[in-house]
Every structure is written in structure tokens, then in C-alpha cells.
Amino acid sequence: MNDSLVIAGKSYGSRLLVGTGKYKDFDETRAAIDASGAEIVTVAIRRTNIGQNPGEPNLLDVLPPERFTILPNTAGCYTADDAVRTLRLARELLDGHALVKLEVLGDPKTLFPNMPETLKAAEILVKDGFDVMVYCADDPIQAKMLEDMGCAAVMPLASLIGSGMGILNPWNLRLIIDQASVPVLVDAGVGTASDAAIAMELGCDGVLMNTAIAHAQNPVLMASAMKKAVECGREAFLAGRMPRKFYSADPSSPTSGLIGS
Amino acid sequence: MIQLIINGQPERLDQALTVHALLEARQLAGKRLAVERNGEIVPKGRHAETLLADGDRLEIVVAVGGG
Numbered sequence: 001m002n003d004s005l006v007i008a009g010k011s012y013g014s015r016l017l018v019g020t021g022k023y024k025d026f027d028e029t030r031a032a033i034d035a036s037g038a039e040i041v042t043v044a045i046r047r048t049n050i051g052q053n054p055g056e057p058n059l060l061d062v063l064p065p066e067r068f069t070i071l072p073n074t075a076g077c078y079t080a081d082d083a084v085r086t087l088r089l090a091r092e093l094l095d096g097h098a099l100v101k102l103e104v105l106g107d108p109k110t111l112f113p114n115m116p117e118t119l120k121a122a123e124i125l126v127k128d129g130f131d132v133m134v135y136c137a138d139d140p141i142q143a144k145m146l147e148d149m150g151c152a153a154v155m156p157l158a159s160l161i162g163s164g165m166g167i168l169n170p171w172n173l174r175l176i177i178d179q180a181s182v183p184v185l186v187d188a189g190v191g192t193a194s195d196a197a198i199a200m201e202l203g204c205d206g207v208l209m210n211t212a213i214a215h216a217q218n219p220v221l222m223a224s225a226m227k228k229a230v231e232c233g234r235e236a237f238l239a240g241r242m243p244r245k246f247y248s249a250d251p252s253s254p255t256s257g258l259i260g261s
Numbered sequence: 262m263i264q265l266i267i268n269g270q271p272e273r274l275d276q277a278l279t280v281h282a283l284l285e286a287r288q289l290a291g292k293r294l295a296v297e298r299n300g301e302i303v304p305k306g307r308h309a310e311t312l313l314a315d316g317d318r319l320e321i322v323v324a325v326g327g328g
Contacts, residue, residue, distance in 0.1 A: 019328020029326060044327025047268040047320065048294055051287030059324050060293045075327050085297070089322050092302045093295035161328075210328025 003234070005206050007183055008099055008131035008152040010069075012039045015200070016230040017071065017185065019210025020044075023219065026062040032213055033063065036223035042071040042101050042208065045090050070094055071133065073101040078114065080104060080121035087125060099152070100125065101187075101208075103135035111161040111188075115142050119149070126150040135187050138172040140179060147182050154180060155187035155208060158199060162211040164191030167198050177203040193222075193229035200233025201241070263315040274313070281308040284321075294323050 004011040018038040023029040033041055041063055049056060063070065072090030074083040087100045104121055106114030115137055125132050131152040136143055138156040146154050156176055159165035166189060167173065177184045183205035190196050190209045199207050207230055216222030265272045274283070280303050284290040296303045297320040303311050313319075 020326040021328045023326060042328060043324040045295075045322050046325045046327075048289065048292075048323040050267050050270070050272075050321060051289065054288035058293055059326055070324065072324065073327060085300070086322075088302055089295045089297055089320065090324075092304060093293060093322065093324060095305075208328075214328075 003238070005183060007040075007133065010099075012069070013037075014039050014227070014230075015206040015234055016196070016227055017042065017206055017208040018213060018223070018226075019208070020059060020063065021210055022214035026057055026059065028219060029059075030062050032219045032223040033068075034223075035220045035227065036213065037227045038068075040069045040071050040099075042073045042210075044075050045072055045086050045093070065094060065097070069099065070097065071099060071101050072097075074103050074121075076105070077103070078105050078117070080117045080124065083117075083121040084124050084128075087130060088128075091130070098129060099131045099133070101133045101135065101155070102151075113137055113157070115139070119145060122146055122149050122151055133185070138169055138176065140172065140175040143176045143184075144179060147180060151182065153183040153185055153205075155185045157188040158186045158195070159189030161188040163189060164212055164215075165189055166191050166195040167202070170198070170202055173199070173202050173204065190226075193225040196226050196229040197233035197236070200230055201236050203237055206230070263313065263317075265313060265316075266318045268319070268321055277312055277314065279309055280311045280313065280319075283313060283319075284308065289321065292323070294321055296321050 005015045014037045016038050017040040018036050019042045074086045077083040083104050104114050104117040106112050122132050122134055133153040134146050134151045135155050143154045158167045185206040185208050186199040186204050187208040190212045196207050213219050213223045263274050263277050299318055
């Protein structure tokens with residue numbers, strides 16, 4: 001069955017997107033990403049050392065852009081201007097690569113998105129030719145605004161970034177999914193494999209996660225679990241679950257032909 | 262002598278260098294990085310011809326682990 005995820009006209013076999021932060025070292029980063037089967041990996045953009053630390057290993061040597069689709073993000077940006085500047089640097093860094101993850105934060109405690117700044121940045125970036133995957137609140141109205149503006153994917157949080165609290169508002173996610181004509185990915189909040197499966201069963205097109213894998217006791221094993229959870233949630237969604245029948249049992253075995261009847 | 266701000270730090274150069282020469286001097290030439298000068302991207306193809314001037318503010322960035 002061909003069931004690829006299409007983002008900005010490009011097809012991907014994996015619906016699991018992963019971050020590259022919080023790992024012990026680059027070896028663990030690469031091993032976990034390989035086990036996850038992810039094709040799209042998100043990276044942050046930061047100032048380099050300027051000669052103080054020559055020979056410092058470079059993440060893109062561990063995750064070569066020829067092999068992975070690198071998704072530069074704007075983590076840590078609190079204004080539209082900083083986010084746009086960061087992604088213009090990322091595009092230069094990645095030789096004109098257009099697919100980016102926009103996130104504009106509103107608060108260092110919750111890392112909740114600042115939606116007015118997010119909308120402002122998205123508009124500038126789309127006009128500038130970027131394919132924008134956008135981290136957003138689970139607000140169907142603003143998700144629709146981002147889609148109408150031309151974003152390539154909308155990525156509502158399921159719970160706070162790095163919290164591992166799981167899918168806190170499945171109903172809002174369903175509203176966003178049901179109205180969207182671009183991919184909807186849960187970005188943030190997944191804690192364990194069942195959370196990823198639930199997101200996919202709701203009809204999400206994909207899941208983006210970092211901490212759930214990197215801060216597991218065994219990140220490589222959790223990466224493998226997440227790969228399967230996303231696949232199994234997707235298959236369950238496509239299969240279509242049975243209707244819920246509260247207080248109305250329905251035996252699976254024949255009701256006739258019982259002995260002694 | 263010229264004064265620059267590189268990644269937020271004041272730096273002095275004995276003479277005006279090109280972006281490329283600065284990267285070479287800091288052992289950064291050939292690495293996967295991007296340069297912004299006074300808020301404008303300096304494309305890789307222009308590193309060798311872009312001469313830095315007194316008061317320039319540079320940002321030199323790389324990809325790092327993040328989510």
C-alpha cells in the first residue's frame with residue numbers, strides 16, 4: 001500500500017519526524033534516528049565557536065543532508081523578526097533548502113507559541129518562498145489562518161514542549177484535522193509510544209518528537225517503539241475503528257448452538 | 262586595524278579581511294556554516310569578495326541538536 005506523507009510536494013515513507021536535541025552524544029543521536037526510521041530531522045541554528053574550539057564535531061557530518069531531509073527550526077525565537085532571520089541563515093547554510101519549521105515562542109516557562117508573532121513570521125516566510133511547517137496552538141481558527149496563508153503543514157502541540165504529558169485535547173486536534181487540507185502533525189507533548197499511536201489514530205498525518213526519545217532510559221529502543229507506534233496508529237486510522245457502544249455488549253461468539261439448549 | 266562584533270563578541274583585526282579570510286583564520290573555512298553581515302546574508306559564493314569593514318556585525322551559525 002502506498003501511503004506516503006506528502007509535504008510541499010515531496011513524498012516521505014515515514015510519518016515520524018524527530019528532533020536532534022538532548023542526546024548524550026552524536027553517536028546516540030544517529031543511532032536513535034536510524035532506529036526511528038525518520039527521514040525528516042529537525043535541527044536548531046546557533047552561533048558557532050569562532051576559533052576557540054577548532055575540530056568541534058558538526059551535527060551535519062553525523063546527519064548528512066544528502067541522506068536526511070534537514071528541517072531547520074526557530075526554537076528559542078520569541079519574535080517574528082528573529083525567526084525569519086534565523087531561517088534565512090538556515091537556508092544559506094543548507095544551500096537554498098526551503099522546508100523549515102517555524103516556532104515563535106511566547107513564554108520561557110511553558111514554551112507556548114506566540115500566535116500573533118507566528119502568523120506574522122509565517123506570512124513573511126511564505127512570501128519569501130519557504131515551505132513552512134508551523135508549530136502552533138491547538139486552536140482550529142488560527143490553524144486555518146496558517147493554512148490559508150500558504151503554510152505547508154500545521155503542527156499543533158498535544159501538550160507542552162518536552163512535557164511528555166501526551167494528547168491533552170484530542171477534540172481540538174480532531175477539529176484541526178477535519179478541516180485541514182495540508183498535513184497536520186502533532187508537534188510536542190508525546191511522552192511514550194501510546195501517545196504517538198493515539199495522535200495517529202485521531203488522523204494526524206505525522207508526529208514530531210524529540211524529548212520522548214532522547215530522554216527515555218533507552219533512547220534507541222524508544223525510537224524503535226515510536227516508529228512502530230506511528231505505523232500502527234496510522235494503520236488503525238486507515239482501517240477505521242469500530243463504533244463505540246457504551247453499555248451495549250455484543251458477543252463475538254455465536255449466540256445459538258450452545259450445549260444443553 | 263578594524264573592530265568587529267562577531268557572534269556578539271567584540272573582535273579586533275589587524276587589517277580588513279574578506280569573510281573567507283576571516284573564516285580561514287578561525288579554522289572555520291569549508292565547514293557547514295552561514296554568515297550574516299549587518300543583518301544581511303553573505304552567500305557562500307561571495308565570501309571571497311566580501312571585505313569586512315570597521316563596525317561590521319557578523320553572525321556565523323551552524324546546525325546544532327534541537328527539536
